[in-house]
Amino acid sequence: MQELMTNYLITDFDKNCIDQLVEEILAEKAFELSFPLQSIGFSQSILDIVSDYSEVSYCCEKLVPFIIVLDSKLVTREKYYTDFKITCKCHDLKSFISYMTYLKEMLTQEFDVYGEIDRISFMDEILSYETCIESIEFTFPELINGYWANLINQGYLELASNQTQPENLFLSRIYKKNPEHRYGYWKNPISKSFNETIYFSIDNWVIPPHTDLTTTLSLYSGLENQVILEAADRINYQYSTILLNNFTAIYFRKMPELINGINFIENLITSQESATIASQIIVQYDIFGGKKRKTHSTKKKPRIISVIDEKNLTFYLSQCGGVTSLEYKSYKLVFFQNEMLNFGELKGIYEYLNPRFSKIQNLIASAITSDCNFSILNDNSFEELCYDILYCHPNFDSSTIQKMGKSRSRDGGRDIVVKTRRTPTQEQELYIFQCKFLSENSSLSASKIGDAANVIIQYGAKGYGVFTTAVIDATLYDMLDGFNRNIGVNVSHCYSKYELTRLLNLNSAIKSKYFK
Known part of the structure; x- marks a missing residue:
């Protein structure tokens, strides 16, 4: 039987914990470290949750030089509390214990070795860390995904409500810097295990043409088994869109999210890829014959797509129906958590389609069973x-x-x-x-x-x-x-x-x- 590992909650890290942890490290045992995201489920402010993700991410990334990471994930503790748990071993005992003591006092503000000035410096370091998030290589990218998911979907609006300037002006500045945020997407954090670009949102993922879908799902989906996707057919039945293949059938109820993803692909990604032809160099001459070069932008206004051209869309469905991939102009939009059809609903579709198949068969038979003299x-x-x-x-x-x-x-x-x-x-x-x-x-x-x-x-x-x-x-x-x-x-x-x-x-x- 596998021996249970000791879990150390950073906010409860006292002298007794230190003594026990030192023994385990010297015995080269693996152990667990838990960092609470205290605002999730308790705070009314989405910005508090954003701050928790940023703070925990900073703390965990700073621990990496002292440990060997075996696993990491978000977990629920005692039914109500959300923690980020790292399973690891330690290879630098002195530095690790020192830094754990520092983090405990900074996070709880219960000072013994350190004080208020250290806490102020700690918060300044986190603010500096946030400004560099898009250029840092992360060991724990899942925390940054949580940061962006909350900031983009509600955090920006909460920030805008606290500004003196009009909300639309504040948001336009944000979207100018990160235009993908306008559509609810963010770039995947730079990871030590994966350096290709993916765009995440709370609704779906957008995977560019040259990024491997299987590897992406393995790293980011949390699915333990390899996902096998098979081409699926789309049918409309009783005002619902249904996707089906040889393994399963699901209701696809995410058409607005799909249209948003396609608009994102059309207006942002493809326009960035063609940026080399998006502007012209206009040569002007002054009265002395001198040349003045001026860049003239030919950037077009965003094109809003509300109706999808089915010719550009191919559907794929996993064997268990949990993953749907839609290919649009070589980009893949990935959706999760699908609603599968039960046996009675499958029978209903069969009863709906069978008479139509019979009529088609009759038409085919009529076309080939008689000659013309x-x-x-x-x-x-x-x-x-x-x-x-x-x-x-x-x-x-x-x-x-x-x-x-x-x-x-x-x-x-x-x-x-x-x-x-x-x-x-x-x-x-x-x-x-x-x-x-x-x-x-x-x-x-x-x-x-x-x-x-x-x-x-x-x-x-x-x-x-x-x-x-x-x-x-x-x-x-x-x-x-x-x-x-x-x-x-x-x-x-x-x-x-x-x-x-x-x-x-x-x-x-x-x-x-x-x-x-």
Whole structure:
């Protein structure tokens, strides 16, 4: 059985404790040191809690030269009190005991060896320590995370309320120095075991692209086992967002926090990374021909994102559902403490989705279980069929469609022209289509299309498509790919006999008109 270690509370560190601790150190035993954060759970001021974290962090970091740290964590003592506990061994007995005696008197203000002047110096050292927090390498970074979490989320507002200047001016000065604090984030403290940048908040973490997620979780999450993440799907069910993979399903109820994190990434991190092109050097000349250089900032106002583009977002979920990672433009936003679905809720989702899956299966079956006898058509009726398909197509504006004469007439390489629908962000674009009625046993090659490139350029088309009752061969596909690659023309609307059959099977109204 493992022997229990002695725990020494710094505020109770008296002569009896010293004698016992010396014996343990000489016997090379491990022991525990506890530093109380006395304001947590008792003070009405968040700044008192911030001061506790700063004070305890200072004391613990100053002890590091005298000890070998085995473990450290925040613990609850006697149900109500919060302590920071260090498990360690000592390798410098004299310095360690001397400093422990000093800390006890400074923290309790019960003076024996030291006095009030020493206490004033001690507080001055802590204030100086706070001003250097962002440049210190910490052995106990968890204390600094607690410091920032309380200062950023309520401490700044409490400080602002005590100022004579307007609150917004005070906060603007704070955010100018640490712009990430505006979004509720702070940089991870510099640690002896991890020197890559992470951004923490009380809601989630933001992990930059080149920082290892597994290592980060191992060091900072407090999770004992390695976290394995698997891609997850997102569904909306009864006004809730649900993420699920092969292991678990959770409710994702943190969309406002996710949007805040994305705004942070867009407006702060990415703007800092592109800072090299965020300003221009303007050269001005005086009347004597001398040059004056002036930096002109081209910094844009923050862009507020309220709706997330799903194409930029990938979800990952841990096997037990406790960790969610969302990848946005190579950045990872990590959330914890998820609400898992119970068996009854999973059954409810299945009952909701199953009828929809059945309908999709029916549509797929309809698309592949029937053929079209194109031989009963002719050149003119085939062009009319293509006209009807484009007329009903959701991407095109039916009021702009034009059939350029009868089949085999001189149409200038255009059988049908149509424009796309206008949207709030996209103007209409012209598409040109060629219709080729051929034997189903033949193939349509590039040589049978004519000078399509000149037609596209002549009419300024943004899209080009082909309808045929035959197979499209490699030469035509290569030509179309070249149009897309070299001049940016959309060639996604091309239909051989196979695509036409699938399309018509899904559109029974058009199919029944031509194939009775």
